[in-house]
Amino acid sequence: MPDVSSSSQAPIDAERLQEMMEAVSTFGGGPDGSMTRLTLSQEDGMARDWLGRWFSANGFEQAIDAIGNQFGKMTLAGANAPVVMVGSHIDSQPNGGRFDGAFGVVAACEAILAVSERLKAENRLSACNFQVVNWTNEEGARFQPSLLGSSVFSGAAELDWALDRRDGDGISVRESLDAIGYAGTDKVAIPDALIELHVEGSSTLEDAGEKFGIFTGFWGATKYRLAFLGLQAHTGPTPMAIRKDALLAAAYLIGDLKQIAGEHGLDLHTSVGRLEVYPNSPNVVPAEAVLFIELRSGSPEILAEAERKLKARIEEAALKAGVGFEVRSIDRRKAGTFARGLIELAERAAAGRGETARHLATIGGHDAVAMSGVCPSVVIAVPSRDGVIHHPTEYTSPEDQAFGTQVLADMLYRIACEGLQEVERSEAVA
Amino acid sequence: MPDVSSSSQAPIDAERLQEMMEAVSTFGGGPDGSMTRLTLSQEDGMARDWLGRWFSANGFEQAIDAIGNQFGKMTLAGANAPVVMVGSHIDSQPNGGRFDGAFGVVAACEAILAVSERLKAENRLSACNFQVVNWTNEEGARFQPSLLGSSVFSGAAELDWALDRRDGDGISVRESLDAIGYAGTDKVAIPDALIELHVEGSSTLEDAGEKFGIFTGFWGATKYRLAFLGLQAHTGPTPMAIRKDALLAAAYLIGDLKQIAGEHGLDLHTSVGRLEVYPNSPNVVPAEAVLFIELRSGSPEILAEAERKLKARIEEAALKAGVGFEVRSIDRRKAGTFARGLIELAERAAAGRGETARHLATIGGHDAVAMSGVCPSVVIAVPSRDGVIHHPTEYTSPEDQAFGTQVLADMLYRIACEGLQEVERSEAVA
Numbered sequence: 001m002p003d004v005s006s007s008s009q010a011p012i013d014a015e016r017l018q019e020m021m022e023a024v025s026t027f028g029g030g031p032d033g034s035m036t037r038l039t040l041s042q043e044d045g046m047a048r049d050w051l052g053r054w055f056s057a058n059g060f061e062q063a064i065d066a067i068g069n070q071f072g073k074m075t076l077a078g079a080n081a082p083v084v085m086v087g088s089h090i091d092s093q094p095n096g097g098r099f100d101g102a103f104g105v106v107a108a109c110e111a112i113l114a115v116s117e118r119l120k121a122e123n124r125l126s127a128c129n130f131q132v133v134n135w136t137n138e139e140g141a142r143f144q145p146s147l148l149g150s151s152v153f154s155g156a157a158e159l160d161w162a163l164d165r166r167d168g169d170g171i172s173v174r175e176s177l178d179a180i181g182y183a184g185t186d187k188v189a190i191p192d193a194l195i196e197l198h199v200e201g202s203s204t205l206e207d208a209g210e211k212f213g214i215f216t217g218f219w220g221a222t223k224y225r226l227a228f229l230g231l232q233a234h235t236g237p238t239p240m241a242i243r244k245d246a247l248l249a250a251a252y253l254i255g256d257l258k259q260i261a262g263e264h265g266l267d268l269h270t271s272v273g274r275l276e277v278y279p280n281s282p283n284v285v286p287a288e289a290v291l292f293i294e295l296r297s298g299s300p301e302i303l304a305e306a307e308r309k310l311k312a313r314i315e316e317a318a319l320k321a322g323v324g325f326e327v328r329s330i331d332r333r334k335a336g337t338f339a340r341g342l343i344e345l346a347e348r349a350a351a352g353r354g355e356t357a358r359h360l361a362t363i364g365g366h367d368a369v370a371m372s373g374v375c376p377s378v379v380i381a382v383p384s385r386d387g388v389i390h391h392p393t394e395y396t397s398p399e400d401q402a403f404g405t406q407v408l409a410d411m412l413y414r415i416a417c418e419g420l421q422e423v424e425r426s427e428a429v430a
Numbered sequence: 431m432p433d434v435s436s437s438s439q440a441p442i443d444a445e446r447l448q449e450m451m452e453a454v455s456t457f458g459g460g461p462d463g464s465m466t467r468l469t470l471s472q473e474d475g476m477a478r479d480w481l482g483r484w485f486s487a488n489g490f491e492q493a494i495d496a497i498g499n500q501f502g503k504m505t506l507a508g509a510n511a512p513v514v515m516v517g518s519h520i521d522s523q524p525n526g527g528r529f530d531g532a533f534g535v536v537a538a539c540e541a542i543l544a545v546s547e548r549l550k551a552e553n554r555l556s557a558c559n560f561q562v563v564n565w566t567n568e569e570g571a572r573f574q575p576s577l578l579g580s581s582v583f584s585g586a587a588e589l590d591w592a593l594d595r596r597d598g599d600g601i602s603v604r605e606s607l608d609a610i611g612y613a614g615t616d617k618v619a620i621p622d623a624l625i626e627l628h629v630e631g632s633s634t635l636e637d638a639g640e641k642f643g644i645f646t647g648f649w650g651a652t653k654y655r656l657a658f659l660g661l662q663a664h665t666g667p668t669p670m671a672i673r674k675d676a677l678l679a680a681a682y683l684i685g686d687l688k689q690i691a692g693e694h695g696l697d698l699h700t701s702v703g704r705l706e707v708y709p710n711s712p713n714v715v716p717a718e719a720v721l722f723i724e725l726r727s728g729s730p731e732i733l734a735e736a737e738r739k740l741k742a743r744i745e746e747a748a749l750k751a752g753v754g755f756e757v758r759s760i761d762r763r764k765a766g767t768f769a770r771g772l773i774e775l776a777e778r779a780a781a782g783r784g785e786t787a788r789h790l791a792t793i794g795g796h797d798a799v800a801m802s803g804v805c806p807s808v809v810i811a812v813p814s815r816d817g818v819i820h821h822p823t824e825y826t827s828p829e830d831q832a833f834g835t836q837v838l839a840d841m842l843y844r845i846a847c848e849g850l851q852e853v854e855r856s857e858a859v860a
Contacts, residue, residue, distance in 0.1 A: 094709040141711040202667040234820040235701035235724050236794025237632040240691045247702060251684035258678055261670045271665035272677060274712045279524040281571040282704045282722035284820050292712035294665050364666025390664040390714050
């Protein structure tokens with residue numbers, strides 16, 4: 001086994017990384033730091049085109065699969081060598097930030113390029129190939145559910161079902177892929193490992209004055225799309241007593257959800273982030289209110305208990321407002337843990353750069369969560385200023401970006417030199 | 431003074447009335463009885479064009495003013511004779527019904543035509559001229575406030591301000607008028623009286639088994655457009671305790687508004703018919719929630735008391751959810767009464783056809799409410815099945831339509847024969 005000392009590891013190019021971050025931020029970026037690059041929008045299409053050109057210019061071979069996931073493969077070993085996939089997503093929330101997702105894709109490009117350059121300079125063969133990934137619709141802002149591309153890729157969601165998802169304007173994923181030219185036909189295999197670098201999206205690292213973290217586990221989530229069904233009527237003459245106001249039921253339940261979270265301290269997060277009111281006219285009693293409800297917990301027991309409470313409160317709210325209801329969909333994501341071998345590899349890489357690697361639990365979904373069911377996966381993290389995410393003030397300094405990307409490159413370089421199974425075996429016995 | 435016996439009054443043509451109702455319902459009508467003819471939409475433009483052609487074919491002279499109000503004048507007397515304006519509005523709610531408004535315009539056309547035909551058959555001169563009116567944006571569904579066209583016409587609203595109102599897509603009234611060719615330049619004078627025939631929109635007449643009613647007064651309304659201002663964040667990692675959820679504050683207030691109504695029995699109606707949530711993404715804590723709040727009462731004291739309560743509850747809801755708020759606009763419409771002379775004329779006309787004329791108070795706004803400040807005005811009413819309004823099942827039978835239109839024609843015929851002042855004077859001393 002070749003010796004891999006810290007000094008011989010693959011140094012990244014921090015300037016090149018920043019140039020890529022600036023380039024990708026031009027697609028959908030506003031002057032105030034905001035980013036609106038909804039999945040499969042024109043802006044997303046332009047960012048994908050830019051990434052494809054970068055792949056082509058830097059020796060990566062592009063592939064697009066049927067759900068539009070965009071891959072760029074760097075072949076450094078034989079065709080049958082293991083594949084390590086690295087990446088995140090380029091789509092954003094409406095009026096979101098620039099770092100959530102896009103940083104992980106750009107960092108993957110830079111880290112793989114740095115490893116490739118180093119191996120060539122050393123005239124060393126790689127034990128594996130690398131593949132950048134940009135997943136379709138991680139955010140779930142335009143189409144629901146979130147993690148759509150990685151869920152189809154991992155087999156957790158059916159392709160046709162995913163293609164038939166529609167946005168608020170009734171446009172399907174299928175139509176949107178066609179519109180921007182990303183309805184691909186390439187078949188891409190499940191990789192042998194997946195590593196995602198992401199901004200923390202919370203302030204644990206910043207509060208601790210630390211530069212690097214590892215998501216060792218992930219919270220579960222239960223998501224309801226619920227419609228209260230009332231009766232459309234004039235807000236003027238219609239007597240209060242006979243109104244069937246769907247929005248009133250929604251209001252009762254939104255208050256109840258906040259209360260349910262309070263009953264479980266820090267262990268349960270609840271939210272209604274989206275509410276659709278129909279017909280939504282100032283002088284019409286709402287006939288329909290559709291709530292997008294989320295329950296999140298690291299504990300399967302608390303998540304189940306919260307769902308029981310939710311169901312009871314839905315019935316109470318409907319009864320109190322005199323309306324009906326209909327559960328339109330339920331999505332469940334189980335809590336779990338990431339791959340121990342990859343966690344230990346990340347710890348060692350951070351230590352090699354003189355930093356600790358704080359263990360975190362991810363509450364928000366990541367594509368690596370969807371992938372963790374089919375291959376060893378992990379998410380590593382750099383600090384978010386003030387813990388802000390999904391907002392224009394979301395920010396990670398160039399220095400923190402470079403540090404995280406360097407740790408990622410060090411991880412990849414070690415795998416390239418020692419082989420994935422060797423790394424995991426040596427970590428496991430360490 | 432010529433004798434006007436019941437037998438000599440102007441008989442309407444019920445078939446012609448139904449043909450017009452069917453014709454106007456083709457513009458924006460759905461197969462289920464629904465009507466979506468938002469003001470100044472393409473459908474509204476086509477309905478206006480149809481009405482203009484009808485005016486032209488039946489001897490009415492069309493005029494369009496700067497806010498797009500559409501008039502059709504039937505000249506039966508000298509140029510300086512008094513003008514009696516009759517009509518309502520052709521715009522509808524989204525997914526509303528066919529009778530609210532459109533029936534009043536069609537009935538005005540038929541009634542004036544019937545009077546004109548009768549006067550010609552009798553070779554009798556008229557004491558006044560008649561003018562059909564189709565007011566712009568009565569509904570307030572697309573642009574707020576409601577009663578926009580009649581408010582500009584009566585001088586209660588500034589023309590430029592009204593033209594600058596924008597819909598949810600940012601399109602202004604000015605642009606919409608241009609788009610359908612109804613940015614008019616005609617000057618139309620305040621009439622000497624205004625009569626509006628409308629469907630009741632409540633079930634008082636139906637419950638009493640009666641065919642005809644008169645709105646003798648109108649409720650006041652106070653309308654707030656209120657924004658709660660929170661902080662956009664990820665619904666996953668963001669700790670519950672630091673969230674500033676604008677939708678949660680909205681939910682608290684919507685519940686409170688229902689409670690405030692309950693504290694005033696039948697004398698206060700409250701509602702939130704429209705709620706805009708921003709950015710309205712399933713996994714983003716809402717940064718902004720804009721509520722369209724209405725308080726309505728026949729009592730100025732109760733309305734003022736309800737507004738005091740509303741203000742206190744807004745502050746409480748903001749405090750409880752940890753968000754800010756901003757009152758974006760307040761519209762106030764005072765409660766009042768309609769013209770006594772016209773009420774008595776309507777009572778006598780109904781009696782002449784063997785029916786009572788139940789006195790009602792209108793809670794929903796009508797253009798006649800906006801006009802009542804500048805000329806004698808009244809709203810007369812025919813039954814609504816099950817009291818339904820602003821819904822596809824809104825319905826008034828052809829027989830009830832014909833009866834109301836006949837009473838209207840009888841009122842107009844009496845004014846034509848006796849003169850408006852004579853009618854009002856004789857009623858006042860009766």
